[in-house]
Amino acid sequence: MIVAERKPIEEILPWLEGVRSVLVLGCNECVTVCEAGGKKEVGLLASALRMVFAQQGREVNVGERTLERQCDPEYLDELRDSIDAYDAVVSLACGVGIQFTAERYPSKAVYPGVNTCFMGAALERGVWAERCQGCGQCLLALTGAVCPVARCAKRLFNGPCGGSTAGKCEIGPDVECAWQRIIDRLKALGRLADYETLIPVKDWSKDRAGGPRKVVREDVRS
Amino acid sequence: MNAKTPSRLEKILRAGHLAVTSECGPPRGSDIGHLAAKAEAIRRHVDAINVTDNQTSVCRLCSLAACIRLKLMGLEPVLQMVVRDRNRIALQSDILGAASFDIHNILCLSGDHQRFGDHAQGQNVFDLDSMQLLQTVRRMRDEGRFLGGDPIERPPAMFVGAAANPFADPFEIRVPRLAKKIAAGAEFIQTQCIYNVERFERWMQGVRDRGLHEKAFILAGVTPLKSAGMARYMKNKVPGMDVPEEVVKRMAGVPKDRQAEEGIAICIETLQRLKEVPGVAGFHIMAIEWEERVPEIVERAGLAPRPAVA
Amino acid sequence: MRLGYPESVKIIRVPCTGKVDALHLLRCFERGADGVLVVGCREGDCHYQSGNFRARKRVGEVGALLERIGVGGGRVRMVNLSSSDAPLFVRAAREFHEAVLAAGPNPVGRRRRPEPAPARAGAPNPPPQEAIRP
Ligand code: SF4
Numbered sequence: 001m002i003v004a005e006r007k008p009i010e011e012i013l014p015w016l017e018g019v020r021s022v023l024v025l026g027c028n029e030c031v032t033v034c035e036a037g038g039k040k041e042v043g044l045l046a047s048a049l050r051m052v053f054a055q056q057g058r059e060v061n062v063g064e065r066t067l068e069r070q071c072d073p074e075y076l077d078e079l080r081d082s083i084d085a086y087d088a089v090v091s092l093a094c095g096v097g098i099q100f101t102a103e104r105y106p107s108k109a110v111y112p113g114v115n116t117c118f119m120g121a122a123l124e125r126g127v128w129a130e131r132c133q134g135c136g137q138c139l140l141a142l143t144g145a146v147c148p149v150a151r152c153a154k155r156l157f158n159g160p161c162g163g164s165t166a167g168k169c170e171i172g173p174d175v176e177c178a179w180q181r182i183i184d185r186l187k188a189l190g191r192l193a194d195y196e197t198l199i200p201v202k203d204w205s206k207d208r209a210g211g212p213r214k215v216v217r218e219d220v221r222s
Numbered sequence: 223m224n225a226k227t228p229s230r231l232e233k234i235l236r237a238g239h240l241a242v243t244s245e246c247g248p249p250r251g252s253d254i255g256h257l258a259a260k261a262e263a264i265r266r267h268v269d270a271i272n273v274t275d276n277q278t279s280v281c282r283l284c285s286l287a288a289c290i291r292l293k294l295m296g297l298e299p300v301l302q303m304v305v306r307d308r309n310r311i312a313l314q315s316d317i318l319g320a321a322s323f324d325i326h327n328i329l330c331l332s333g334d335h336q337r338f339g340d341h342a343q344g345q346n347v348f349d350l351d352s353m354q355l356l357q358t359v360r361r362m363r364d365e366g367r368f369l370g371g372d373p374i375e376r377p378p379a380m381f382v383g384a385a386a387n388p389f390a391d392p393f394e395i396r397v398p399r400l401a402k403k404i405a406a407g408a409e410f411i412q413t414q415c416i417y418n419v420e421r422f423e424r425w426m427q428g429v430r431d432r433g434l435h436e437k438a439f440i441l442a443g444v445t446p447l448k449s450a451g452m453a454r455y456m457k458n459k460v461p462g463m464d465v466p467e468e469v470v471k472r473m474a475g476v477p478k479d480r481q482a483e484e485g486i487a488i489c490i491e492t493l494q495r496l497k498e499v500p501g502v503a504g505f506h507i508m509a510i511e512w513e514e515r516v517p518e519i520v521e522r523a524g525l526a527p528r529p530a531v532a
Numbered sequence: 533m534r535l536g537y538p539e540s541v542k543i544i545r546v547p548c549t550g551k552v553d554a555l556h557l558l559r560c561f562e563r564g565a566d567g568v569l570v571v572g573c574r575e576g577d578c579h580y581q582s583g584n585f586r587a588r589k590r591v592g593e594v595g596a597l598l599e600r601i602g603v604g605g606g607r608v609r610m611v612n613l614s615s616s617d618a619p620l621f622v623r624a625a626r627e628f629h630e631a632v633l634a635a636g637p638n639p640v641g642r643r644r645r646p647e648p649a650p651a652r653a654g655a656p657n658p659p660p661q662e663a664i665r666p
């Protein structure tokens with residue numbers, strides 16, 4: 001999933017100076033699962049905003065709404081009838097949803113209510129960790145299904161740096177060394193000898209480095 | 223063995239002498255006089271001088287400019303190059319810049335993560351990793367081509383080195399990782415500083431078992447300890463460093479004002495033991511902000527005078 | 533034995549403090565409550581293992597948010613006691629009452645009701661439910 005974190009309300013408040021109505025807009029997908037921008041978080045932020053506006057003596061209509069997805073025109077269109085009631089939208093979707101909402105409603109000010117962090121997985125309730133950076137050319141087959149791009153602090157392709165210590169990365173004891181993981185996996189698979197195969201220089205043109213990316217599937221395209 | 227480059231370091235190693243290298247860190251400003259003085263002080267006691275590249279991610283004068291200065295002084299620099307700060311375009315461009323001043327040695331490194339440095343909020347690059355940089359330099363030199371494939375006019379003539387840490391984890395790939403670096407093109411290896419000689423010997427056994435010492439020159443790294451505090455710091459705080467408890471105890475066992483001398487003594491004893499380890503081709507003495515003691519260390523370890531080569 | 537706790541205290545029963553959501557707490561303040569005391573079972577005595585521990589974390593989180601938005605973090609507090617320990621409850625209620633009195637009225641004001649649904653509703657989310665029914 002895409003993992004996000006709620007923005008502190010202090011960061012959001014200055015954007016809402018002078019607005020008379022604001023829609024707090026959540027998303028039912030990833031941000032719900034990572035507890036940053038689902039219906040519950042919409043309720044919390046809306047409630048806090050109301051309390052702030054009340055203390056400021058402002059009459060601000062704070063609406064709450066959570067869409068199935070903000071990254072899909074079909075669901076965004078559900079707002080068409082109600083969006084005019086609002087001066088601004090605080091979207092708690094990931095950066096994709098925030099932008100897509102703004103694209104769909106070009107005359108509305110849309111502000112981010114979360115910091116979108118990474119593509120990751122839930123290690124346990126309340127703990128999420130990065131697993132993929134969408135580099136566009138997956139090499140997990142070579143690395144025992146442990147990603148050196150996303151999980152090695154130096155995205156090294158050919159083995160650990162000299163700082164790997166007791167399974168931890170040199171950047172800190174709370175970070176796993178990806179290369180320790182890769183070696184453990186290769187060993188478990190009986191493929192440790194594969195480690196000595198040099199992974200060639202990476203083609204980063206499929207990554208962010210190549211410019212904004214697009215995937216087109218002609219066979220399913222309407 | 224015939225030298226493939228005009229590097230003096232390469233010639234000395236290929237002639238079968240135990241080589242001695244040392245290193246200097248460039249200043250945190252544009253006054254290069256101090257670095258020049260440090261290098262001058264060790265001129266007659268070392269074969270080549272590494273110049274670090276923004277080590278520990280603290281921003282300093284660039285390694286390339288400092289290497290050029292040493293070269294102009296008639297010294298033999300080893301250009302250290304980390305892949306943290308530059309992409310493949312900048313790396314190759316700097317290699318050509320160094321080659322234009324006839325800098326003949328390069329050490330390819332990944333570099334410490336910027337989290338440790340003075341610009342922890344910076345972006346990092348890591349377009350290539352250190353092994354891919356090794357391959358790149360070898361390709362530029364041996365095939366006369368850029369990574370992109372285009373030919374290079376007057377390719378760089380560089381003796382190519384890499385670092386190895388016999389003490390880091392995961393343990394089972396310490397030797398395979400060296401093999402991989404050598405396969406990628408490393409011709410000489412400078413190791414992490416050695417305090418645990420037994421463990422280094424075990425690693426060297428693995429290196430010899432695979433004949434790797436015949437494929438690349440292994441320079442054993444040492445760093446004299448200045449104080450018991452430094453020993454403890456290295457033991458506990460520096461990732462991938464192995465300082466045995468008895469070394470810390472020995473440093474702590476002498477009065478503060480004599481700890482520096484004890485550190486030098488340990489360093490010399492270590493060098494003497496390392497000289498006996500088969501497959502060791504030389505030494506890399508990293509005397510951090512203590513370069514003035516290098517000549518004495520070299521002499522007392524029986525490594526002076528340095529050989530002359532054509 | 534009849535022990536009196538301050539009259540202004542209104543008791544809302546919940547099956548377990550683990551049921552008390554951050555949103556419930558915020559709604560109370562939004563509607564003008566001056567303080568909310570969450571009374572949980574003693575640590576280790578939770579019928580659902582960890583309900584009271586989770587409640588404590590939420591209370592901490594809500595307190596921090598209330599502090600940051602100017603309402604005051606001291607207006608929400610959690611205590612743990614055994615349900616049979618009336619004197620302890622009364623003491624906690626009195627102490628908290630004192631603390632809330634000292635903090636003064638909730639700056640959000642009492643007159644406010646929860647925000648109605650947007651003026652021109654397409655298909656708005658239902659208005660916030662009654663938080664917890666006694
Ligand atoms: S290699 Fe690329 S695509 Fe595959 S997991 Fe890593 S970042 Fe994602």
Ligand code: SF4
Pocket residue numbers: 151152153154155156159160161162163164165168169170171176177178179180
């Ligand atoms: S310690 Fe491991 S994860 Fe961290 S930078 Fe080095 S190789 Fe990568």
